[in-house]
Amino acid sequence: xxxxxxxxxxxxxxxxxxxxxxSAAWRKRFPGSRTLFFGFGRNALSWRxxxxxxxVDEVEIERNDPKEVLAQSAARLxxxxxxxxxxxxxxxxxxxxxxxxLSRRPGSEELLKVNPRAVLGGxxxxxxxxxxxxxxxxxxxxxxxxxxEQTRRVDTMFREAxxxxxxxxxxxxxxxxxxxxxxxxxxxxxxxxxxxxxxxCEGAVCALVQDQxxxxxxRSRTDVYESDLSPITDLIAPFQARLAPQxxxxxxxxxxxxxxxxxxxxxxxxxxxxxxSQPGLLSTLMLQN
Amino acid sequence: xxxxxxxxxxxxxxxxxxxxxxxxxxxxVPVMLYCSIAVTIILSLxxxxxxxxxxxxxxxxxxxxxxxxxxxxxxxxxxxxxEAQIKIATDIESWVAGSRxxxxxxxxxxxxxxxxxxxxxxxxxxxxxxPAQLKLAIKLGTDSTxxxxxxxxxxPGRNTGRSRRSRLSVVVNWITVQxxxxxxxxxxxxxxxxxxxxxxxxxGIVALFIVVLVQVTMWVQQSSAGMQREATTAQEAEKAAxxxxxxxxxxxxxxxxxxxxxxxFLKVWQPYFQTIDTAQSxxxxxxxxxxxxxxxxxxxxxxxxxxxxxSSVPTAMRAVLIFEDDYVRLLNWLGQxxxxxxxxxxxxxxxxxxxxxxDLRMEVAIDQPLIKK
Numbered sequence: 001x002x003x004x005x006x007x008x009x010x011x012x013x014x015x016x017x018x019x020x021x022x023s024a025a026w027r028k029r030f031p032g033s034r035t036l037f038f039g040f041g042r043n044a045l046s047w048r049x050x051x052x053x054x055x056v057d058e059v060e061i062e063r064n065d066p067k068e069v070l071a072q073s074a075a076r077l078x079x080x081x082x083x084x085x086x087x088x089x090x091x092x093x094x095x096x097x098x099x100x101x102l103s104r105r106p107g108s109e110e111l112l113k114v115n116p117r118a119v120l121g122g123x124x125x126x127x128x129x130x131x132x133x134x135x136x137x138x139x140x141x142x143x144x145x146x147x148x149e150q151t152r153r154v155d156t157m158f159r160e161a162x163x164x165x166x167x168x169x170x171x172x173x174x175x176x177x178x179x180x181x182x183x184x185x186x187x188x189x190x191x192x193x194x195x196x197x198x199x200x201c202e203g204a205v206c207a208l209v210q211d212q213x214x215x216x217x218x219r220s221r222t223d224v225y226e227s228d229l230s231p232i233t234d235l236i237a238p239f240q241a242r243l244a245p246q247x248x249x250x251x252x253x254x255x256x257x258x259x260x261x262x263x264x265x266x267x268x269x270x271x272x273x274x275x276x277s278q279p280g281l282l283s284t285l286m287l288q289n
Numbered sequence: 290x291x292x293x294x295x296x297x298x299x300x301x302x303x304x305x306x307x308x309x310x311x312x313x314x315x316x317x318v319p320v321m322l323y324c325s326i327a328v329t330i331i332l333s334l335x336x337x338x339x340x341x342x343x344x345x346x347x348x349x350x351x352x353x354x355x356x357x358x359x360x361x362x363x364x365x366x367x368x369x370x371x372e373a374q375i376k377i378a379t380d381i382e383s384w385v386a387g388s389r390x391x392x393x394x395x396x397x398x399x400x401x402x403x404x405x406x407x408x409x410x411x412x413x414x415x416x417x418x419x420p421a422q423l424k425l426a427i428k429l430g431t432d433s434t435x436x437x438x439x440x441x442x443x444x445p446g447r448n449t450g451r452s453r454r455s456r457l458s459v460v461v462n463w464i465t466v467q468x469x470x471x472x473x474x475x476x477x478x479x480x481x482x483x484x485x486x487x488x489x490x491x492x493g494i495v496a497l498f499i500v501v502l503v504q505v506t507m508w509v510q511q512s513s514a515g516m517q518r519e520a521t522t523a524q525e526a527e528k529a530a531x532x533x534x535x536x537x538x539x540x541x542x543x544x545x546x547x548x549x550x551x552x553x554f555l556k557v558w559q560p561y562f563q564t565i566d567t568a569q570s571x572x573x574x575x576x577x578x579x580x581x582x583x584x585x586x587x588x589x590x591x592x593x594x595x596x597x598x599x600s601s602v603p604t605a606m607r608a609v610l611i612f613e614d615d616y617v618r619l620l621n622w623l624g625q626x627x628x629x630x631x632x633x634x635x636x637x638x639x640x641x642x643x644x645x646x647x648d649l650r651m652e653v654a655i656d657q658p659l660i661k662k
Contacts, residue, residue, distance in 0.1 A: 005491035010319055014311050014488045021307050022299035090300070131298035137290045144298065151300045168301040177292070184290040193290060213290040289295045 019085055019166055026287050033082040037283045039202045042092040042223045045069040046202055048283050049080040056280040067157055074161035086163045087286055088154055089171035091202045094146035096220035102141045104134055137189050137213040144173045171201040171282050178285055179252040196243055200253040207236050229260050233267040240268050248272040254282040311488050318496050325502040332506050336513035343516035350523030357530035364537040375548045378555035380601030384658055387420025388634035392624035401443035406431035411640040561632045562660040568593050571606035571657040582622045587611040605656040616649035633657050
């Protein structure tokens with residue numbers, strides 16, 4: 001115990017989650033403080049500032065090596081925060097895959113962080129971090145994995161630039177979870193949902209086929225597109241042949257992508273598109289969850 | 290199917306020692322601390338103001354008490370001095386009351402003798418413990434008991450409550466009369482006198498601060514209350530001192546009023562007592578008086594004796610003189626001695642017949658008081 005603990009009780013911060021407490025919502029961790037949300041790509045660094053009232057500003061992107069961008073703009077970017085706290089969305093060097101028969105014992109999600117081998121068994125790879133989303137109706141699961149060294153490198157990079165990291169998450173995975181939650185909102189198997197999820201997040205794309213609550217196929221690629229959106233359509237075009245005729249499209253992007261729905265319609269014709277994209281959606285999810 | 294999307298998987302390496310936030314109810318602890326600080330400050334200020342006021346009151350009362358005590362002491366000293374004077378005056382008065390001249394009494398008794406009566410033996414002795422009283426023993430040669438009544442009537446200021454014991458014989462009546470002589474002086478001058486976790490531990494420490502603040506507030510309150518009690522005590526002491534001074538002044542005033550005549554008496558008589566205040570000067574004075582008398586002095590003896598119950602006149606020089614000479618000259622000399630030496634006390638006179646017809650043998654004891662310096 002130190003003076004800081006006493007001070008935290010006196011200024012009531014002890015009654016709020018600590019800034020680096022990942023179990024708490026961002027808004028509760030930084031009430032009335034300005035923070036930054038970074039998008040970390042292979043050759044791009046984007047950022048949004050969050051005001052004291054929780055208002056998310058327009059996104060800014062600099063397409064260059066993130067390390068160089070940070071070296072050049074760190075001082076300017078730091079001024080957008082009160083104490084240098086930021087959140088980072090990993091948009092590169094990760095894998096999202098569809099797995100089956102993973103352990104679903106109670107507490108397995110917490111155990112995944114501490115001892116992933118116990119949950120993943122033979123699928124575990126040393127030096128990787130994992131996240132899991134189970135399909136409650138089938139034995140399939142969506143498995144997110146990224147290099148532990150990558151997150152450590154990102155952490156170090158931002159710390160060296162003078163930032164304090166409050167969260168490192170994967171934007172695509174978050175948007176995928178958001179889309180899954182939006183589509184699969186009814187308990188039970190009486191109203192099975194079928195859709196084709198298309199998730200886009202700052203160059204990363206993830207496509208998931210859900211037919212009658214069953215996850216059939218998932219493709220995830222990072223650093224697919226920049227300003228030109230045609231690589232996305234190239235990625236999802238092969239699904240047209242495998243998708244059932246009645247399956248619609250659920251599109252979720254971190255920012256609305258003008259003209260993308262037309263492109264999707266061209267690639268996947270006669271399929272209704274449910275576009276859940278909103279301006280600053282990823283930042284909003286980061287703030288709320 | 291239902292999937293919740295509110296959970297975000299965080300891949301940051303968590304810092305060790307991240308503690309969950311404290312329960313909301315514990316917000317009361319810092320809130321109470323701030324309230325305690327505010328209350329402590331306000332109450333402490335109030336108590337400090339009361340403390341300072343009490344200190345001022347106490348100091349003012351104490352200063353007044355000191356002043357009143359000084360005045361009381363001064364009045365007491367005055368009273369003590371006055372009482373000392375009264376004591377001296379009373380002692381001197383007592384001496385003077387016991388030193389009334391005997392010569393007029395002797396002359397009166399002698400003059401009361403009828404033609405067929407004679408004084409065979411006359412003895413006047415003062416009571417050592419009550420010098421104002423005389424023991425008179427007279428031996429008469431007479432043919433009638435009326436002579437005794439006539440002689441007693443001639444004695445001025447005699448006490449009507451006398452006791453009388455008589456024994457008749459053929460020619461001699463032995464009468465012992467106790468007289469309270471000097472009634473006037475005694476009644477005139479004698480007056481009687483009057484007088485948990487780090488956050489939890491921190492929360493506990495903050496709670497401890499509250500206890501400390503409460504203790505501090507209570508300490509300040511107790512100090513203030515203590516000072517108020519002291520001020521009240523000082524006020525009561527002032528009242529008591531005022532009362533004591535008033536009482537002392539009243540006593541002094543009353544004593545002064547009652548002793549006015551006694552002090553005046555002292556002023557008159559003290560210089561006479563101070564004239565002869567050593568045994569040597571008293572002896573010389575007696576010797577000079579005897580020589581200047583030109584009487585036949587058969588014997589003279591001087592001795593220093595104590596005076597009972599008179600601290601102002603603790604000793605007296607006693608001259609025991611025996612004369613035999615003409616009775617007129619003897620009685621005149623006795624009267625002269627008593628008038629010129631007003632402080633001297635004739636303690637005893639014994640008159641008997643002398644060798645010749647007009648001669649008397651007089652044995653007289655005269656005490657010269659030696660006043661305490």
